[in-house]
Amino acid sequence: MRDEDEISDLIVRFDAVTLQRLPVRKHDVLTAFTAAGNERAARIVSAMPERDGVLVPEAVDRLLVRVHCEMQRISEEFQHGHRVAELLRPLLEALRVQGVERPLRVVDVGCGTGFVVRWLAARGGLGADVELIGADYNRALVDEAARLAASEGLAAQFVNANVFTLTEPATVFLTTGVIHHFRGPDLVEFFRQHEQPRAAAFLHFDFQPSVLAPFGSWLFHAVRMREPLARHDGVLSAVRAHTAATLLEAARRGSPGYSTAMYSTRLGFLPIPRSFHTLVGVRPGLRAAFMEKLGQRADRMGPFA
Amino acid sequence: MSVALALYALATVDAAFCGYRAAAGRSALIAKRHYYQRAMLRGALWGQVAVAAAAGALLAFVLSSSEPTEAWHKLYAAGRRMLIVYLPYAGLILVAFAARAVPSVDVRSLTSTLVFGPMTLLRPFVAVAGMGWAIASSQDPLLGAIGIGVLALMLSMETLLGLRYRGSAWDPEAEAASDRCAAGAPGSGLPRER
Numbered sequence: 001m002r003d004e005d006e007i008s009d010l011i012v013r014f015d016a017v018t019l020q021r022l023p024v025r026k027h028d029v030l031t032a033f034t035a036a037g038n039e040r041a042a043r044i045v046s047a048m049p050e051r052d053g054v055l056v057p058e059a060v061d062r063l064l065v066r067v068h069c070e071m072q073r074i075s076e077e078f079q080h081g082h083r084v085a086e087l088l089r090p091l092l093e094a095l096r097v098q099g100v101e102r103p104l105r106v107v108d109v110g111c112g113t114g115f116v117v118r119w120l121a122a123r124g125g126l127g128a129d130v131e132l133i134g135a136d137y138n139r140a141l142v143d144e145a146a147r148l149a150a151s152e153g154l155a156a157q158f159v160n161a162n163v164f165t166l167t168e169p170a171t172v173f174l175t176t177g178v179i180h181h182f183r184g185p186d187l188v189e190f191f192r193q194h195e196q197p198r199a200a201a202f203l204h205f206d207f208q209p210s211v212l213a214p215f216g217s218w219l220f221h222a223v224r225m226r227e228p229l230a231r232h233d234g235v236l237s238a239v240r241a242h243t244a245a246t247l248l249e250a251a252r253r254g255s256p257g258y259s260t261a262m263y264s265t266r267l268g269f270l271p272i273p274r275s276f277h278t279l280v281g282v283r284p285g286l287r288a289a290f291m292e293k294l295g296q297r298a299d300r301m302g303p304f305a
Numbered sequence: 306m307s308v309a310l311a312l313y314a315l316a317t318v319d320a321a322f323c324g325y326r327a328a329a330g331r332s333a334l335i336a337k338r339h340y341y342q343r344a345m346l347r348g349a350l351w352g353q354v355a356v357a358a359a360a361g362a363l364l365a366f367v368l369s370s371s372e373p374t375e376a377w378h379k380l381y382a383a384g385r386r387m388l389i390v391y392l393p394y395a396g397l398i399l400v401a402f403a404a405r406a407v408p409s410v411d412v413r414s415l416t417s418t419l420v421f422g423p424m425t426l427l428r429p430f431v432a433v434a435g436m437g438w439a440i441a442s443s444q445d446p447l448l449g450a451i452g453i454g455v456l457a458l459m460l461s462m463e464t465l466l467g468l469r470y471r472g473s474a475w476d477p478e479a480e481a482a483s484d485r486c487a488a489g490a491p492g493s494g495l496p497r498e499r
Contacts, residue, residue, distance in 0.1 A: 068333070069330055069331060069332070069333045070330040072330070072333050073329050073330035077417050077421070078414050078417060079410040079413050079414055082410045083410055086410065113333050115333070115335075118335050119335055122335040122336065123335070144333070148333050148334060151334065152334055152335060152336060154335070216418065216422075219422055219423065219426055220417075220422050222426065223422055223425040223426050224329070224330065224422075224425075225330070226330065267411065267415075268411070275414070275418070
């Protein structure tokens with residue numbers, strides 16, 4: 001696991017409170033990558049347009065939309081929508097059994113162009129009592145997600161907001177490929193924000209580090225991605241993904257009000273690690289109902305703590 | 306004739322998949338069946354152009370030869386060698402497609418991990434190996450030159466098919482209007498890059 005920045009971490013900055021876009025000086029980004037010895041990232045950034053030394057926000061946004069589109073292609077190939085629904089459906093059923101207040105609000109944190117939320121709205125079959133919301137700091141990505149949802153008539157909302165401060169609180173927090181962006185104390189702080197009165201569960205999907213992960217990630221990003229930024233960040237994501245132990249420890253420290261476990265780390269009974277693993281957190285009172293609703297898939301759940 | 310038909314079928318299917326790959330990752334909609342069907346059809350049709358060009362060159366090779374029968378035998382032998390390399394590759398892809406029909410997230414993901422991803426990476430090498438063996442065995446410079454031209458077409462097909470999606474050559478909103486298959490990537494919600 002490496003604490004190395006991805007390009008997309010450094011080319012956009014937002015005020016944490018107002019979500020106002022902050023200018024990013026190209027020289028600062030280049031200096032950061034050069035100092036880290038990442039010449040490839042520096043070359044990619046050096047090709048980005050600048051205005052008065054500042055990366056042009058519109059150009060960065062266009063690039064990020066294209067990159068998210070390419071990422072969606074891999075998510076589709078690897079059936080990520082189905083993967084999320086496989087866990088979310090039994091979780092929502094368990095919440096209904098528990099009589100949790102409706103609507104059941106599923107919030108995708110850092111949704112990008114909203115693939116998961118839009119897929120769930122189109123194909124998830126989650127039920128009329130479920131509200132799907134995608135949130136991201138980047139307004140351009142949120143706007144694109146909303147445009148795509150509208151063009152297909154999907155019942156999903158997208159907000160440019162910090163989800164942990166929404167007036168309408170989440171029932172379930174969801175992320176895909178997001179949590180490895182939080183490092184050290186920030187990861188614990190991220191989980192601390194899950195401790196909200198109405199929040200009942202979280203599902204965080206991310207790359208599972210393994211010996212094979214860097215090669216596998218390189219291969220798929222080489223053959224499936226076109227944007228150099230997508231290739232660079234995609235491979236680095238797999239390299240610096242958190243181990244299950246790191247995620248569990250951070251979750252247990254940050255959000256002790258949840259029972260947490262890792263789901264689906266191995267391929268059946270084979271000693272083959274999956275590309276993705278899932279950190280599952282449920283309120284203790286929900287755990288038994290959730291495991292029951294999971295049915296045979298409960299075998300894939302690691303030990304709760 | 307069966308060798309020529311088999312190569313024709315392989316070339317058409319390969320071009321269709323080039324069309325698919327050229328379109329993939331450029332539309333962020335969820336429902337993309339028609340988008341991909343059109344992309345594959347476009348690939349297959351452009352594949353016919355490439356096949357026609359190759360067939361024309363090969364016909365000229367045979368007709369211009371002082372020994373047409375021998376030239377035809379050379380072609381047949383070269384085609385057989387290409388099939389010996391290409392058919393196992395195509396067979397593996399076919400088996401993976403059959404497996405992908407199983408409605409299991411794990412099985413489908415495995416087909417990508419074990420077959421579709423690696424085989425996409427290997428495709429240029431397989432193409433070169435088949436053509437290279439055919440050319441080397443024929444020991445005919447003219448046939449070699451035609452083979453290299455055909456190989457260049459095979460390897461550039463995906464890039465050429467992808468040209469329509471670049472910049473202003475592609476109007477995602479017009480495509481959306483035709484069957485609701487809009488494209489998200491080149492910034493239909495953002496100012497166009499010029």
